[in-house]
């Protein structure tokens with residue numbers, strides 16, 4: 458039920474702080490220590506490489522998840538789009554573990570890879586929102602998202618839930634290997650949930666940004682470096698699918714290798730700047746597009762901001778920044794779609810779960 462909300466998407470965006478808190482409690486034991494099933498931890502520890510396989514938004518979550526796992530648990534990770542996997546099957550390591558990320562647990566492209574790798578005798582873990590779904594039943598292990606039903610076609614709370622669960626999996630695996638993260642992970646995840654709540658309370662500002670940058674444009678670009686690039690990919694997918702604005706996400710440094718030719722007077726370029734180590738270089742990219750007439754909208758993070766920024770996110774741990782940075786992108790896409798009279802919850806040509814290959 459969407460209650461007083463005009464759309465499921467807005468309701469589901471607002472549910473995100475609660476979903477993160479629910480995930481924290483679901484993955485805690487009686488002593489408030491994070492826990493993951495022993496057999497999953499064992500599979501994580503036995504693997505010499507993880508292969509994440511997913512589609513769409515879940516694929517974007519996988520790209521961020523790779524950072525958590527490699528930085529914290531120190532296991533090498535590859536991330537693959539499910540529909541391409543069998544055409545260009547990666548050379549597998551000796552002890553691979555496959556990780557399927559799927560909100561619905563029913564996506565045919567992902568399932569066909571699962572069937573293929575199970576036939577090859579490999580182990581698989583499914584991260585899904587739906588207990589008893591096909592991908593959950595057919596994999597060896599399941600981690601649940603606990604996000605509650607996601608009704609809007611555009612995925613929002615499942616994405617942040619996927620990031621939260623992947624971060625917990627990574628932190629617990631690191632701990633089991635005796636790797637010190639050097640910060641209080643649970644506390645930082647709780648801080649991220651609070652930051653998401655602050656952003657959800659600032660919808661008027663998001664609506665203004667959508668009006669300022671997106672109400673009449675034909676196209677839009679999202680740029681970022683490091684993990685901000687992956688969040689930009691997700692922001693551009695959200696905008697495309699519900700507002701029908703042609704949008705592209707790019708690595709900040711890649712635009713100049715061709716695509717910058719598309720920048721005209723007024724082209725909106727939404728730039729993410731949440732990562733200290735690339736703060737200067739992403740701002741350099743903003744200068745490059747601004748010099749060609751673009752209308753830059755910089756979304757930065759407290760501690761990294763400058764006066765030119767359009768929006769400053771509350772400070773959170775740098776590695777967890779994607780959970781927070783995606784929120785304004787979801788809301789900006791929502792308001793852009795509203796301003797353009799689009800059917801937010803049921804965009805054209807799309808189905809909630811894609812059960813054909």
Ligand code: F6R
Nearest residue numbers: 513514515559560561564611612
């Ligand atoms: C975008 C969106 C899709 C799904 C994709 C995979 O908002 O919802 O890109 O993420 O179809 O679906 P699942 O996660 O159910 O496998």
